[in-house]
Amino acid sequence: MKGIRQLAKHLDISIGTVSRALNGRPDVNIETRKRVLAAAEELGYVANQSGRSLRQGTTNVIGLMIESSKETVENSDNFFLGVTGGLQSVLSRHKLDLLMLPCPNDEDPHEYLKRMVARRIVDAMIISATQRVDKRIDLLVKAKIPFVALGRSTSGGNHTWIDLDFEGVAACAVDRLVSKGHRRIAIAAPSNDINLGYIFVDAYRQALERHGIAYDPSLIIRVKSSEQGGYQAGHEMLRLDSKPTAIILIYELMAIGLYRRLNEAGIVPGRDLAVIGFREEPRGKFLQPSLTCFRMSLRDLGVELAETLLATMPAYAEHYPKGARNTIWPLELAPGESDAFSLSV
Amino acid sequence: MKGIRQLAKHLDISIGTVSRALNGRPDVNIETRKRVLAAAEELGYVANQSGRSLRQGTTNVIGLMIESSKETVENSDNFFLGVTGGLQSVLSRHKLDLLMLPCPNDEDPHEYLKRMVARRIVDAMIISATQRVDKRIDLLVKAKIPFVALGRSTSGGNHTWIDLDFEGVAACAVDRLVSKGHRRIAIAAPSNDINLGYIFVDAYRQALERHGIAYDPSLIIRVKSSEQGGYQAGHEMLRLDSKPTAIILIYELMAIGLYRRLNEAGIVPGRDLAVIGFREEPRGKFLQPSLTCFRMSLRDLGVELAETLLATMPAYAEHYPKGARNTIWPLELAPGESDAFSLSV
């Protein structure tokens, strides 16, 4: 005999009363409640999650699905752990626990999520690394699991998502470079299949148009989002007939490869070429000259994610007025030395 | 009516048989099994985890507890996701799922783990960031939860653990520097409270003794494991009357601060001072000159962790001969330019 039954017997009380006492139900004598809570503390009793989940149909667990398969693994620890802090600060107020579900490399993310959802180990999900077309969204919609996606997608109608302000960042980067007299601005980005690649480059193009600068496809360098990709981007850039005077990188990690290639060519970032990166990461500080890039509070993003998610959960929605179901998350410029190179007088 | 009952009704078969068919029990007709599996696939049936956990007393989930404290996050980089890959490659063979349990910043890790254990959402645990005295170990031992600690500890008798080969690394670093003629070798480390700080410095001292070099306490610089800590280490080092000609850093992140302080003093790493870091991380490559440090396969470490853990779980131990319950994980030297400075002829 274990669990609540033992506790009930120890107190010589029915298990129903014990349960109600522990769960703060109204119809239990204040004295009794005190005794129950004291005994629970003393015996170290904590309700078995399987039992209560089975009965209630709820787990009090929020899942954060992360993929360790992509190239994103290179820089994701920091990101997810940072966001996690903000998430928990909100979720813990509702006695919700956050579990991270890492999708195995060799398993299809869609299948993995399907398994997790079917097993009912979470009440709601946050999915990351959203693709432009993402079957996971349809799955969650169909299964009626509350969720929010980190990254926009064309799947599943108008689902709830939060995404970084790629448009704003691209515009800011272009504006800044143009204000320094640059006209030929290259961009190193992954392919259009990746959400980021598509949106970012599109915003870059629009920003150029706004400044009346002709769009030159040769300045869009499609590479892997890795160190090698950065090296290759530098390489291809140097092979252009009409060389750019500035370049925007979408992944921080590209910077190291680019710097290396530039170094081989005797080009100094910030002196001979303006370089702007995207999302600030701790290691960006390791570069010399330091990389100009864009910064955001991972913790605040986590808070926003949590509140958005709770707004989609019927049991919690009352506390969170569901305003915009889609949020564009702003980043701020973190100036460095790498874009000091100016063509202005 | 949901779940297995519906499936059984659909097949006009008892639920007991359906369950046995799905779980690969022997006493079910091959034809029946096929029908059941086909129907399950068709209807998208997956067993409710709460139900089966409640009945079996097992969850088929392994927990990896991580701490999202600021210092851990900054130093982890891709550590956890790297290890996760290796873990899953082993666990998935046994149909075990890995969940990461991030301890909230504002909750005591011991309390958090207690909650998670009591709720029985995992069958076994891997805990990281083990402290020299770690109550979590006693808790797990007492609760009889199979576990393995990433990091050694003096708590809980002789528990199972895996730790990095600090001794080997310290010895290798010292040997390498001594062979280049260095006699005054500083070390920047966190306080003795941190496992790493204690063991690493001790090993460093022993290595010096082996070379007949007198131990000088002033060369042990206790700083935070952060960029600022690195800067401070550089600062304190420069204030010494008799300056060291080499320095060993315990955290990669320290390197950036150190480099900055050295730069201010006009000292070039690798030319005027030999620098060796500890664990290689992607961001280490961003440094110029590149940092000499120590490398390991995170994936392999994950595999080792998983196999060690399974050996401690009665249900799986048969496949994993429980050899050494304690493992020292080796690292290999990753030579860079930062320790090129030599005093030899």
Added chain:
DNA sequence: GCGCTTTCCGGAAACGTTTTAGTATGGCAA
């Protein structure tokens, strides 16, 4: 035909909890 084993399946108990329905008690108004 009989006894035995093997194969396969159905019925039901059990896991630990929450929650509903029901009950005893006592107070209070009529």
Added chain:
DNA sequence: TTGCCATACTAAAACGTTTCCGGAAAGCGC
């Protein structure tokens, strides 16, 4: 007194699954 309500509790059902136990049917040797 009776009737009614509020309070605080007990008993029991329910959640979805696995697994034990028993039994029907079939095969087999004699």
